[in-house]
Amino acid sequence: MNWLTNVVPPKIKNLLYAPKKDVPDNLWIKCPETGEMVFHRDLESNQYVVPSSNFHMRMPSRKRMASLFDGGVYESIAVAAVPLDPLKFRDERRYVDRLKDAKTKTGLEDAVLVATGALEGLAVTAAVQDFDFMGGSLGMAAGEAIVTGLLSARDRRTPFILFAASGGARMQEGILSLMQMPRTTAAIQALREEQLPYIVVLTNPTTGGVTASYAMLGDVHLAEPGALIGFAGPRVIEQTIREKLPEGFQRAEYLLEHGMVDMVVHRHDMRSTLSRLCHILTKTPKRDESTALVTQAAE
Amino acid sequence: MRSYLEFEKPVADLEGQIQELRALAEKGEAVDVKDEISKLEAKSAQALNDLYQKLTPWQKTLVARHPDRPHCVDYIGGLIADFTPLAGDRAFGDDQAIIAGFGRFRGTSVAVIGNEKGADTKSRLKHNFGMARPEGYRKAVRIMELADRFDVPVLSLVDTAGAFPGIEAEERGQAEAIARSTNACLALGVPNVSVIIGEGGSGGAIAIATANRVLMLEHAIYSVISPEGAASILWRDSARAQDAATNMKITAQDLIRFKVIDQIIGEPVGGAHRAPEAVITSAGNAIERAFAELAGQSPDQIRRARREKFLAIGRSL
Numbered sequence: 001m002n003w004l005t006n007v008v009p010p011k012i013k014n015l016l017y018a019p020k021k022d023v024p025d026n027l028w029i030k031c032p033e034t035g036e037m038v039f040h041r042d043l044e045s046n047q048y049v050v051p052s053s054n055f056h057m058r059m060p061s062r063k064r065m066a067s068l069f070d071g072g073v074y075e076s077i078a079v080a081a082v083p084l085d086p087l088k089f090r091d092e093r094r095y096v097d098r099l100k101d102a103k104t105k106t107g108l109e110d111a112v113l114v115a116t117g118a119l120e121g122l123a124v125t126a127a128v129q130d131f132d133f134m135g136g137s138l139g140m141a142a143g144e145a146i147v148t149g150l151l152s153a154r155d156r157r158t159p160f161i162l163f164a165a166s167g168g169a170r171m172q173e174g175i176l177s178l179m180q181m182p183r184t185t186a187a188i189q190a191l192r193e194e195q196l197p198y199i200v201v202l203t204n205p206t207t208g209g210v211t212a213s214y215a216m217l218g219d220v221h222l223a224e225p226g227a228l229i230g231f232a233g234p235r236v237i238e239q240t241i242r243e244k245l246p247e248g249f250q251r252a253e254y255l256l257e258h259g260m261v262d263m264v265v266h267r268h269d270m271r272s273t274l275s276r277l278c279h280i281l282t283k284t285p286k287r288d289e290s291t292a293l294v295t296q297a298a299e
Numbered sequence: 300m301r302s303y304l305e306f307e308k309p310v311a312d313l314e315g316q317i318q319e320l321r322a323l324a325e326k327g328e329a330v331d332v333k334d335e336i337s338k339l340e341a342k343s344a345q346a347l348n349d350l351y352q353k354l355t356p357w358q359k360t361l362v363a364r365h366p367d368r369p370h371c372v373d374y375i376g377g378l379i380a381d382f383t384p385l386a387g388d389r390a391f392g393d394d395q396a397i398i399a400g401f402g403r404f405r406g407t408s409v410a411v412i413g414n415e416k417g418a419d420t421k422s423r424l425k426h427n428f429g430m431a432r433p434e435g436y437r438k439a440v441r442i443m444e445l446a447d448r449f450d451v452p453v454l455s456l457v458d459t460a461g462a463f464p465g466i467e468a469e470e471r472g473q474a475e476a477i478a479r480s481t482n483a484c485l486a487l488g489v490p491n492v493s494v495i496i497g498e499g500g501s502g503g504a505i506a507i508a509t510a511n512r513v514l515m516l517e518h519a520i521y522s523v524i525s526p527e528g529a530a531s532i533l534w535r536d537s538a539r540a541q542d543a544a545t546n547m548k549i550t551a552q553d554l555i556r557f558k559v560i561d562q563i564i565g566e567p568v569g570g571a572h573r574a575p576e577a578v579i580t581s582a583g584n585a586i587e588r589a590f591a592e593l594a595g596q597s598p599d600q601i602r603r604a605r606r607e608k609f610l611a612i613g614r615s616l
Contacts, residue, residue, distance in 0.1 A: 083616045086557065087548050091533035140613050147610065169501075169523045171533060174547040175559050178501060178523040179612045182509040185481050186606040209523070211474035212462075212502040217482060231474035231502070232464030236528075240464050250469060260472050 031055050047267045056204060056224045056267055060106075061113045061130040064163055068126055068271060074117030077125070079109075079148045082140040087174050095172040102134045110141035111166070114149040116156065120275040121287045124161055125153035131165040131205070138210050139170030143180030146214060150187035150198075159197040159278045164215040167233075168208020181213035188217050197281040199274060202229045202252065202261065220277055221261040222270070223252035229261075304361045307350065310569075313343035347569045354518065356544040356553075360526055362518040363497045367572035369579060371398055371413035371456045374496060377579035378586070379404055379411055387438060391471060394435030396427045396463070397507075399442040404454065405587055410446035412439045412507050413456030416497070429498075430463035433476035436506050440483040443491075452590055453491040455507040460525055462503035477506045484509035485605060488598025492589045494582055495519045495551075495560070496571075511605050512589040513559070515551040516578070517566040521559070522549040559612060562589070 028037045031050040038050055047067055048057040059067070066072035089095040103109065111133040116125045127149040129136045136142075146162070153160035169177040191198055200218030202211075205228035212231055223229060230250040238245060248254050255261045265273050279286050303311040317339045320332045354362065362368070375382050375398070382402035386393040399412045416429035446453045462473055484491060484507065493510035499521030508521075515521060524532075526544035531537040554560045564585050567574040593601065 082613060086616050087546065089546050091546065171524055171529050171547070174523055174549065175521060175554060176557060176613050178505055179559060179609065181502060181505050182481055182485060182609045183612065185478070185509075186485050186609050189482070189485055189606065209502055212477040213481060214478070216475040216478040230469050231462065231477065232469065236464050237466065237469065241466065245466065249466070258470055258472065260475055
């Protein structure tokens with residue numbers, strides 16, 4: 001306490017100390033389900049799963065990549081640049097400005113990262129969609145990244161793992177966004193021809209054009225607990241039918257029950273499940289030490 | 300009775316006057332109205348021409364949705380002989396929002412898949428206003444697979460605001476059904492040609508419009524989301540649909556520039572609904588030419604060309 005904190009009226013004090021007020025928000029994160037506050041380091045060390053409630057928070061794409069590959073080591077795959085703002089789009093703000101903000105906020109070039117590395121010794125290619133980059137929306141850059149990932153997996157003869165998270169199409173890119181649906185599908189067919197597995201992990205939320213294309217065309221579909229997965233968003237459906245939606249509607253468990261996903265997998269078990277599937281489907285024997293690791297984890 | 304769009308009011312007034320004069324002349328109450336009528340006719344033709352020369356994207360949206368615009372069933376009626384619709388997805392039910400079957404197009408066997416909106420209250424309900432459920436897309440997949448097996452080319456007629464957003468559609472896997480249908484288009488070893496005849500609405504359209512050749516009517520629209528949908532999300536105000544329509548570049552003239560479509564089929568002045576037969580015939584001619592260009596290729600060549608075509612979209616703008 002100094003003279004300033006004692007004497008200055010509260011409003012001005014707030015102005016002066018505003019940055020400090022923000023700090024607890026960043027360090028302590030609220031569980032959306034229980035409202036419980038979790039220290040950010042505890043959340044991060046638990047793969048962004050709230051320890052007491054098991055709520056799966058969003059995971060930044062680089063952290064996701066690190067959690068997938070052996071020793072957290074992976075090599076990013078470069079994605080060719082796409083035309084910037086071909087529609088010269090502006091709504092309440094210019095699209096180029098929105099893009100710039102998203103890049104600054106996330107440190108990413110666009111919504112999808114692509115990388116290759118080892119998964120319990122097996123070479124795999126992976127793509128991660130980051131919801132924090134404009135809602136993970138599917139535009140030309142994201143589409144090109146998915147296509148590049150799939151074709152690169154085909155060329156390297158590796159399985160392809162996709163972590164989906166998206167609100168749907170990038171409306172600011174109009175029809176060119178829609179065209180990413182057939183484009184990614186074409187690339188999936190190229191991978192399929194080589195008999196390489198394509199595994200989709202549906203994370204919260206995956207909706208719209210992403211679900212209606214590459215996210216529902218996997219050989220195997222895994223989903224994280226509680227993830228919202230669907231074609232139309234709940235709000236759109238409620239507006240159309242003017243009814244409240246049933247409890248648990250469009251959640252991962254609902255999709256499992258309705259035959260759209262193969263399993264709902266806790267994030268702690270994701271890596272071992274993906275590894276098991278990739279090894280079995282590519283007929284690769286597991287290395288002794290990794291088998292030992294899995295047995296340990298199961299105990 | 301012709302229905303007019305709001306922006307067509309000047310034309311509606313003139314055409315109204317012409318009709319009144321004609322009625323008078325028939326009753327013999329007016330003498331020598333011939334000159335007046337032909338003067339008015341020239342004036343209204345000019346007014347219509349002026350309007351349609353420079354339709355805004357929003358006006359095109361209204362023309363594309365015009366209640367009298369020829370729909371899928373009209374094209375099938377005009378172009379497909381012996382049309383034999385098939386029903387059902389063999390899993391759950393039949394969805395009349397998508398019409399699918401086989402017939403003969405100018406002498407050649409063809410599979411036809413199309414969105415049908417319906418033309419009056421009863422048929423609109425039957426076809427769910429052209430908004431398909433998963434069964435519709437699964438029926439489309441079934442017909443595409445049959446076409447492939449019998450080596451019959453596929454024609455698709457696109458006219459939908461989008462796939463149906465509802466509980467039961469989600470329950471039965473709307474997203475998966477759309478994805479599989481796009482996938483089936485890309486897997487076809489026979490040529491496919493798609494015509495956007497009215498509204499090409501989002502995933503509900505691309506599911507059947509992923510074709511070797513994509514043709515589009517002059518005043519049709521094709522977009523990732525409806526102008527109203529984009530307005531309510533981006534501007535948080537669905538009344539801004541006009542701005543959304545302009546910004547999203549949804550007209551045939553925009554899309555040919557982006558190389559998303561291959562050809563524009565002209566419409567008569569005043570839109571397709573003013574001369575449906577002429578439009579259907581010129582669509583038929585364009586379809587025939589497109590199929591002719593694609594003839595004589597192996598299934599592998601057809602598939603590869605289609606895949607390369609879509610992968611190339613957006614790479615050179």
